[in-house]
Amino acid sequence: MSSKSEMSGLLRIAAEKKGLLTVASIFSIFSSLFQIVPFVAVYKIVEELLNHAQSPGSIDKEIILYWGAIAFMAWIGALVALYIGGMCSHIAAFNILYQLRVRLVDHVAKVPMGYHTKTATGEMKKIIEVSVEKIEKFIAHQLPDIVSAVMIPILLLGYLFWLDWRLALVLLLPIGLGFWLQTCLFGSESGQKAYREFQYAVEEMNATGVEYVRGMPAVKIFGIKADSFLTFKQAVANYRDISLKITDLCKTPYSLFFVLVSSLFTFVVPIGILLASGHSENQSFAITLILFLIITPSLSVPLLKLMYVGSGLREIVEGNKRIEAIFAEAIVKEPELSQVPTAYDIAFQHVSFAYENEESKDFKPVLKDIHFVANAGEMTALVGPSGGGKSTIANLLLRFWDVQEGTITIGGVPIRDMGTEKLMDTVSFVFQDVHLFYDTIEANIRMGNTTASNEDVIASAKTACCHEFIEKLAHGYDTKIGEGGTYLSGGEAQRIAIARALLRNAPILVLDEATAYADAENEKKIQQGLVELVKGKTVLIIAHRLSTIRAAEQILVVKQGEIVERGTHEDLRGLKGLYEQMWQAHISAAVWKLGADHQSNASKEVKGDESILL
Numbered sequence: 001m002s003s004k005s006e007m008s009g010l011l012r013i014a015a016e017k018k019g020l021l022t023v024a025s026i027f028s029i030f031s032s033l034f035q036i037v038p039f040v041a042v043y044k045i046v047e048e049l050l051n052h053a054q055s056p057g058s059i060d061k062e063i064i065l066y067w068g069a070i071a072f073m074a075w076i077g078a079l080v081a082l083y084i085g086g087m088c089s090h091i092a093a094f095n096i097l098y099q100l101r102v103r104l105v106d107h108v109a110k111v112p113m114g115y116h117t118k119t120a121t122g123e124m125k126k127i128i129e130v131s132v133e134k135i136e137k138f139i140a141h142q143l144p145d146i147v148s149a150v151m152i153p154i155l156l157l158g159y160l161f162w163l164d165w166r167l168a169l170v171l172l173l174p175i176g177l178g179f180w181l182q183t184c185l186f187g188s189e190s191g192q193k194a195y196r197e198f199q200y201a202v203e204e205m206n207a208t209g210v211e212y213v214r215g216m217p218a219v220k221i222f223g224i225k226a227d228s229f230l231t232f233k234q235a236v237a238n239y240r241d242i243s244l245k246i247t248d249l250c251k252t253p254y255s256l257f258f259v260l261v262s263s264l265f266t267f268v269v270p271i272g273i274l275l276a277s278g279h280s281e282n283q284s285f286a287i288t289l290i291l292f293l294i295i296t297p298s299l300s301v302p303l304l305k306l307m308y309v310g311s312g313l314r315e316i317v318e319g320n321k322r323i324e325a326i327f328a329e330a331i332v333k334e335p336e337l338s339q340v341p342t343a344y345d346i347a348f349q350h351v352s353f354a355y356e357n358e359e360s361k362d363f364k365p366v367l368k369d370i371h372f373v374a375n376a377g378e379m380t381a382l383v384g385p386s387g388g389g390k391s392t393i394a395n396l397l398l399r400f401w402d403v404q405e406g407t408i409t410i411g412g413v414p415i416r417d418m419g420t421e422k423l424m425d426t427v428s429f430v431f432q433d434v435h436l437f438y439d440t441i442e443a444n445i446r447m448g449n450t451t452a453s454n455e456d457v458i459a460s461a462k463t464a465c466c467h468e469f470i471e472k473l474a475h476g477y478d479t480k481i482g483e484g485g486t487y488l489s490g491g492e493a494q495r496i497a498i499a500r501a502l503l504r505n506a507p508i509l510v511l512d513e514a515t516a517y518a519d520a521e522n523e524k525k526i527q528q529g530l531v532e533l534v535k536g537k538t539v540l541i542i543a544h545r546l547s548t549i550r551a552a553e554q555i556l557v558v559k560q561g562e563i564v565e566r567g568t569h570e571d572l573r574g575l576k577g578l579y580e581q582m583w584q585a586h587i588s589a590a591v592w593k594l595g596a597d598h599q600s601n602a603s604k605e606v607k608g609d610e611s612i613l614l
């Protein structure tokens with residue numbers, strides 16, 4: 001069984017609709033009580049029949065009819081109580097479900113953005129959909145089931161004890177033994193560990209399954225065999241192994257419990273016969289024994305239900321732990337009073353940062369003493385070898401994570417004191433991977449500024465060089481992306497993202513490899529859009545193509561988490577250090593791409609390229 005603290009998490013959620021659930025439980029108890037009444041009625045009828053077995057004519061039909069009517073009414077009463085209880089528990093469950101999902105999504109929106117980079121989409125989807133859905137199962141079905149599965153055996157056993165305590169005592173032996181076996185298994189460390197592993201295996205399979213389906217185009221294009229998709233394959237194999245382990249672990253206690261609880265009457269019969277032989281009032285004892293034989297199978301049903309509820313509950317408890325883990329994720333600390341910067345220079349003051357490893361909780365240092373000022377209205381470029389920490393610097397400005405040492409300020413105001421909303425109003429960004437929503441093109445652009453007029457939307461699309469291709473689509477700006485075969489190329493998506501950023505018109509702009517996916521034609525158009533976008537703004541740009549940032553007022557060369565060189569393009573070339581090496585590599589790459597025969601043209605192209613941005 002799950003530990004008390006794990007159950008208390010579920011009960012805490014259920015307590016949100018305490019009133020309704022109390023009513024549901026009361027009706028569940030009523031239903032249980034009503035379900036006992038037919039047994040009493042049967043007892044009374046059998047008693048009447050046996051008492052007059054010698055002279056059937058003297059049987060009091062009124063008594064039979066009376067108890068028959070009582071049994072019928074109790075049966076109706078049980079159904080009505082079950083219906084009302086079920087309605088109450090379902091209303092409570094769906095309300096709780098709604099609130100839980102809203103709170104969960106709200107919380108997820110408040111955790112640092114970096115959280116989303118480490119949590120697999122499949123895992124998140126499973127928690128928000130499946131785990132939350134299971135809470136509904138618990139509240140709407142299992143809670144009333146538990147109440148009736150506990151109450152019915154207690155009431156029935158109470159009644160049986162009242163009839164004949166010795167026979168009733170016999171029943172306690174198999175029931176007690178069955179529950180003891182269950183507790184041994186699920187109370188044990190190995191049982192709980194197996195169930196935890198099972199839940200993780202299901203989640204792993206879900207998460208890798210989603211990734212597998214997402215990566216299907218790559219699998220097809222590169223002809224990778226399904227076998228080589230090892231993570232998913234391993235997750236499925238792991239799930240199979242753990243399922244078999246659980247089955248192996250459960251088979252004995254489950255089977256024994258099932259056998260013991262389903263054959264209660266086999267314990268009653270021999271003891272009953274033994275007791276009957278020494279009984280002075282044979283007939284009344286025989287009636288009691290018959291009633292025991294009628295009632296005991298009915299005792300098995302709720303007890304077996306309790307077993308199934310128990311195993312279902314373990315799954316729900318594990319799911320709830322995942323939900324609680326999300327709620328335990330610290331949210332971005334918002335200032336009590338958000339400060340509004342009046343200037344838009346960015347300053348990183350002795351910033352050091354390390355990523356935390358989720359499993360080992362160790363910290364991996366990534367940035368060391370980053371110190372620079374990006375002047376307002378100027379372009380600051382981050383360049384350097386892959387993995388040096390450029391994206392991390394840009395992401396820290398957006399508070400993907402909070403820095404461990406140092407301060408980041410905008411116009412002298414620490415970003416922590418600005419509040420997320422103000423920070424997002426101040427900083428706009430175009431990432432390498434553009435995410436467009438399953439919505440119209442207009443809505444995707446308008447996300448940048450929901451109150452903008454249609455003219456403004458079109459104007460920013462024109463500036464970003466995407467108006468032309470949008471107009472050619474079947475429904476123009478009303479075309480839904482991803483519907484009716486409308487998909488955009490990487491370059492087109494980039495231009496929509498630029499239009500979105502243009503519409504937002506935030507004073508600070510972060511660009512991460514904005515032209516990464518574009519072909520020459522597209523790149524030219526993106527560059528044209530960018531020239532407009534960056535005008536008058538404080539720009540922090542990450543670019544691998546050095547020609548695009550040659551005109552930047554400041555270039556920071558980041559290597560292994562440190563700024564190793566800084567200055568203008570000319571300053572840095574003069575240093576003859578890492579930047580100069582990168583610049584030479586950039587030029588030769590451009591020349592090499594075009595072939596030796598076109599070297600002179602290529603050099604011209606590189607130089608021409610340099611003047612594209614700004």
Ligand SMILES: Nc1ncnc2c1ncn2[C@@H]1O[C@H](COP(=O)(O)OP(=O)(O)OP(=O)(O)O)[C@@H](O)[C@H]1O
Pocket residue numbers: 117118355356366384385386387388389390391392393
């Ligand atoms: N979410 C993360 N969790 C843990 N480590 C990370 C995370 N993101 C990046 N890193 C690590 O931080 C280091 C710096 O990565 P970052 O992406 O900032 O470098 P970069 O200079 O932008 O690289 P590139 O030019 O290839 O994009 C790398 O070692 C990377 O593995």
